[in-house]
Amino acid sequence: MFDPMHGSCIEISQSAYRENINYLRSRFGDVRISSVIKGNAYGHGINEMVPLAESCGINHFSVFSADEAWTARKVIRNGSAIMIMGDVDGDALEWAVDQGISFYIFEPGRLESAIESARRTGKKAKIHLELETGMHRTGLAGKDLNYSLQLIQKNAEQIELTGLCTHYAGAESVSNYLRIQNQIKQFNQKAVELRRKGIKPEMQHTACSAAALSYPETRMDMMRIGIAQYGLWPSRETMVKLITRDRKNSDPLKRVISWKSRVMSVKKVKTNEFIGYGNAYLTDAPIRVASVPVGYAHGFSRSLSNLGRVLVNGKRTSVVGIVNMNMMLIDVTSCRDVKKGDEVVLIGSQGRYSVSISSFSELTNNLNYETLVRLPRNIPRLVVA
Numbered sequence: 227m228f229d230p231m232h233g234s235c236i237e238i239s240q241s242a243y244r245e246n247i248n249y250l251r252s253r254f255g256d257v258r259i260s261s262v263i264k265g266n267a268y269g270h271g272i273n274e275m276v277p278l279a280e281s282c283g284i285n286h287f288s289v290f291s292a293d294e295a296w297t298a299r300k301v302i303r304n305g306s307a308i309m310i311m312g313d314v315d316g317d318a319l320e321w322a323v324d325q326g327i328s329f330y331i332f333e334p335g336r337l338e339s340a341i342e343s344a345r346r347t348g349k350k351a352k353i354h355l356e357l358e359t360g361m362h363r364t365g366l367a368g369k370d371l372n373y374s375l376q377l378i379q380k381n382a383e384q385i386e387l388t389g390l391c392t393h394y395a396g397a398e399s400v401s402n403y404l405r406i407q408n409q410i411k412q413f414n415q416k417a418v419e420l421r422r423k424g425i426k427p428e429m430q431h432t433a434c435s436a437a438a439l440s441y442p443e444t445r446m447d448m449m450r451i452g453i454a455q456y457g458l459w460p461s462r463e464t465m466v467k468l469i470t471r472d473r474k475n476s477d478p479l480k481r482v483i484s485w486k487s488r489v490m491s492v493k494k495v496k497t498n499e500f501i502g503y504g505n506a507y508l509t510d511a512p513i514r515v516a517s518v519p520v521g522y523a524h525g526f527s528r529s530l531s532n533l534g535r536v537l538v539n540g541k542r543t544s545v546v547g548i549v550n551m552n553m554m555l556i557d558v559t560s561c562r563d564v565k566k567g568d569e570v571v572l573i574g575s576q577g578r579y580s581v582s583i584s585s586f587s588e589l590t591n592n593l594n595y596e597t598l599v600r601l602p603r604n605i606p607r608l609v610v611a
């Protein structure tokens with residue numbers, strides 16, 4: 227199981243992913259799912275997640291930037307579509323047009339470049355017009371929108387209007403309820419106006435996981451599902467809402483990722499000694515500590531110093547002292563017979579216990595999203611049953 231060249235390994239569970247997609251489909255009916263794989267598929271690995279998603283019948287992938295589209299394109303086998311929601315410019319934009327990769331338009335300048343690229347490559351530029359509806363991040367409104375509409379109509383030969391879209395400013399929290407309602411209204415009004423002007427997008431898509439789960443009217447023709455497909459809730463609130471609505475008492479989403487390391491060495495420390503750098507941890511009894519070759523360079527946050535929890539030999543135990551760049555120490559005094567090479571679970575289950583990703587969020591300021599996305603690319607990913 228363990229690649230001996232690496233101090234830790236990430237496992238991707240096929241069965242958990244299948245269950246999540248089945249659950250989401252059971253909730254959403256046959257609305258198309260775009261699998262959001264930005265941030266190296268939320269740390270899970272684009273190379274591993276794309277084939278897995280395709281094997282579940284997903285044929286649309288959303289990325290943030292051109293480099294992610296490049297990575298995804300190399301592993302796509304079923305001719306699935308790729309959509310860039312964020313950064314793409316210059317030669318990368320022309321590459322996207324040439325490859326039939328669609329992208330968001332939130333500036334007239336990008337639309338002008340797309341039209342030029344379409345002329346040069348002889349391919350239509352596939353675009354999604356992103357409307358400003360109240361998030362005020364990216365999105366077209368006012369003069370820029372009107373000018374873009376003119377460009378689209380004048381250059382119909384060069385443009386394929388694949389989508390009309392927007393993004394909600396925090397659908398995972400009820401505290402944004404009114405703002406989201408207003409955004410939905412804005413989007414629908416503008417969509418009607420555009421159609422009246424003869425602008426006919428192939429599809430409308432607005433929902434992320436939280437919106438799709440909490441506001442059914444946002445699902446439209448396609449949903450951009452990120453966090454939920456990986457088996458995590460956008461927020462605790464969304465989970466409680468859905469579980470009570472379904473009258474379930476178990477979590478229908480299953481964590482796809484596990485992260486495992488091993489004991490590098492074990493040592494005994496006497497009473498009244500500081501462990502590791504500085505004076506973060508003083509022993510108040512003789513203890514045994516094990517070093518584990520994972521540190522903040524591997525995405526295990528330094529703010530988990532003296533706080534993090536890991537599993538070893540079927541027991542739950544704690545990080546002691548400061549998390550170093552490449553290793554940490556854990557207290558194994560009460561874990562019987564811990565020896566070099568024993569499995570250490572950083573995220574996932576072992577025996578009766580498990581460490582969830584949300585436990586990281588409780589102990590630090592990191593969101594689920596953030597903990598995952600910090601897992602570096604060079605940790606080997608292993609797809610398991």
Ligand SMILES: *Cc1c(COP(=O)(O)O)cnc(C)c1O
Binds near residue numbers: 433
């Ligand atoms: C990240 C992202 C999503 C997916 O969000 P989740 O909360 O992970 O489902 C959808 N749309 C856009 C524009 C995004 O940036």
